[in-house]
Amino acid sequence: MKKTISVIGSASASEELLKIAYAVGKEIAQREGVLICGGLGGIMEAASRGAKESGGLVVGILPGAESVAANRYIDIPIRTGLDEARNLVVAVSADAVIAVGGELGTLSELAFAMKSKRPVFGIQTWKLDESYCGKVNLVHVDDPREAVEKAFSCI
Amino acid sequence: MKKTISVIGSASASEELLKIAYAVGKEIAQREGVLICGGLGGIMEAASRGAKESGGLVVGILPGAESVAANRYIDIPIRTGLDEARNLVVAVSADAVIAVGGELGTLSELAFAMKSKRPVFGIQTWKLDESYCGKVNLVHVDDPREAVEKAFSCI
Amino acid sequence: MKKTISVIGSASASEELLKIAYAVGKEIAQREGVLICGGLGGIMEAASRGAKESGGLVVGILPGAESVAANRYIDIPIRTGLDEARNLVVAVSADAVIAVGGELGTLSELAFAMKSKRPVFGIQTWKLDESYCGKVNLVHVDDPREAVEKAFSCI
Amino acid sequence: MKKTISVIGSASASEELLKIAYAVGKEIAQREGVLICGGLGGIMEAASRGAKESGGLVVGILPGAESVAANRYIDIPIRTGLDEARNLVVAVSADAVIAVGGELGTLSELAFAMKSKRPVFGIQTWKLDESYCGKVNLVHVDDPREAVEKAFSCI
Numbered sequence: 039m040k041k042t043i044s045v046i047g048s049a050s051a052s053e054e055l056l057k058i059a060y061a062v063g064k065e066i067a068q069r070e071g072v073l074i075c076g077g078l079g080g081i082m083e084a085a086s087r088g089a090k091e092s093g094g095l096v097v098g099i100l101p102g103a104e105s106v107a108a109n110r111y112i113d114i115p116i117r118t119g120l121d122e123a124r125n126l127v128v129a130v131s132a133d134a135v136i137a138v139g140g141e142l143g144t145l146s147e148l149a150f151a152m153k154s155k156r157p158v159f160g161i162q163t164w165k166l167d168e169s170y171c172g173k174v175n176l177v178h179v180d181d182p183r184e185a186v187e188k189a190f191s192c193i
Numbered sequence: 194m195k196k197t198i199s200v201i202g203s204a205s206a207s208e209e210l211l212k213i214a215y216a217v218g219k220e221i222a223q224r225e226g227v228l229i230c231g232g233l234g235g236i237m238e239a240a241s242r243g244a245k246e247s248g249g250l251v252v253g254i255l256p257g258a259e260s261v262a263a264n265r266y267i268d269i270p271i272r273t274g275l276d277e278a279r280n281l282v283v284a285v286s287a288d289a290v291i292a293v294g295g296e297l298g299t300l301s302e303l304a305f306a307m308k309s310k311r312p313v314f315g316i317q318t319w320k321l322d323e324s325y326c327g328k329v330n331l332v333h334v335d336d337p338r339e340a341v342e343k344a345f346s347c348i
Numbered sequence: 349m350k351k352t353i354s355v356i357g358s359a360s361a362s363e364e365l366l367k368i369a370y371a372v373g374k375e376i377a378q379r380e381g382v383l384i385c386g387g388l389g390g391i392m393e394a395a396s397r398g399a400k401e402s403g404g405l406v407v408g409i410l411p412g413a414e415s416v417a418a419n420r421y422i423d424i425p426i427r428t429g430l431d432e433a434r435n436l437v438v439a440v441s442a443d444a445v446i447a448v449g450g451e452l453g454t455l456s457e458l459a460f461a462m463k464s465k466r467p468v469f470g471i472q473t474w475k476l477d478e479s480y481c482g483k484v485n486l487v488h489v490d491d492p493r494e495a496v497e498k499a500f501s502c503i
Numbered sequence: 504m505k506k507t508i509s510v511i512g513s514a515s516a517s518e519e520l521l522k523i524a525y526a527v528g529k530e531i532a533q534r535e536g537v538l539i540c541g542g543l544g545g546i547m548e549a550a551s552r553g554a555k556e557s558g559g560l561v562v563g564i565l566p567g568a569e570s571v572a573a574n575r576y577i578d579i580p581i582r583t584g585l586d587e588a589r590n591l592v593v594a595v596s597a598d599a600v601i602a603v604g605g606e607l608g609t610l611s612e613l614a615f616a617m618k619s620k621r622p623v624f625g626i627q628t629w630k631l632d633e634s635y636c637g638k639v640n641l642v643h644v645d646d647p648r649e650a651v652e653k654a655f656s657c658i
Binding site: 194197229250252254258260263267268269270271272273274275278281282285286287305309 | 350
Binding site for chain 1: 275277278281297298300301303304305307308309319320321322
């Protein structure tokens, strides 16, 4: 069974975050991990491109029942027909999760990933107040290599 | 079409939070709203009991395909067979959402509810850092009556 | 807990089938059952109208995250945001299932309902060849009253 | 983007059907298709083994949130946490679908696949009466090679 990492983040993001996502994808592929993402644009596309350009394999878990919306770096489109509920699948599909930035969709994925006890790492993503819940296992890291190294060390 | 409010929160909670949830359910029923919840124990059961004891109607959106796990105040069990993905349904089913406390499941519901642009109110629930996202439309309130009044005023 | 019956069928149907669906809804309401359906037009709307005009309560489990597509007889819209996957929820939500006519969506619901061991009755619906599977527990009946009587006798 | 074929069928099956599923997997891999399946035993495992032993890539779309139930030939486990609703994902994920035998779960997948207008081929699977619906696009074939050849010719 191959090692899998889900990269989560928004369909639109700053240049800085896109560069980070690209580097995360690259680092995953260089360690022979399979990149799983939501299959669309923005952070998903940047990470996919990073993985693809380093010879990696990219799985895109799409909200619709068709693959037309998939970014061009997706090797294996998983068409779900589940709309937003595909976020749950992206969150729990992989051995570990790395968030880059992110908005409300990413927040739902972080919640599901943590609930399913996946190792979760984040770069410039949601900061969650631990005062209400002792179980926030989201580790904030500074750079792509650190995120990917830590993710692989947990698998 | 009846007015509906989803009340979200954990299956286990402090006495203080359970009392708050009970009061939230009561206030919803007194305004002839239908209470929607996840159908299980803890906050869900306390809110259901509050609504039921004030003559309200209670819908429980259950994770399993059977109704055996439903709390005893549920009038209409919606068995989903979706496991955790039923959180999405709880979050977007109603006209407005009120969170009481909550852990990671509640966080996923808050994210989905905000993403679907529902009015969302919270009592002692997740505080979300707005520095990463301008769209956090979660309004923190202090007491059950205020939460329910504000929720109804948005519908 | 109230008794619930899911009525399944297509969004477009012949006049004859619409009349049957209307009568099914009426019979359910007269026995104080809650009608659950997919919330849209055609068979779903006819059954909803039948139940509503007999003073019944109607739950519509909608594919989208908004209630705008709900037919006007829905009392409680359950917005799912699950698109086609809401068929699973319609199929397993209730204590028993009655199919009136139906196309491929109805076929998926019949399959899920039978898999979840719900009592399932059908009027002019899919005939399933038992030669490949001994578990086809779909009972074909001729008229609405018979369908509803048999469904209630199984709950 | 790689070509993908979903193979669907039961978790327990006769020796004859298991051999057919194995051959289907083999034929898919020999044409460099990616095999998608439900990831568990029986038909799913036999097809996975066939693909794997011919050097193919195998994706298993699992009902649970963990990969422990995956058969040993799965390269990429997609953990969904959706329970039975993962059938929808298996049905619509791929470019084409091949059913080998099958019970009620397979019937739900056939319905979703046809509804999403995927090319669908079946070997000893459900025979669906067309008298109620003109849209049954399920083509019955006799042997694995024919099924896979026809599936690829439609993609």
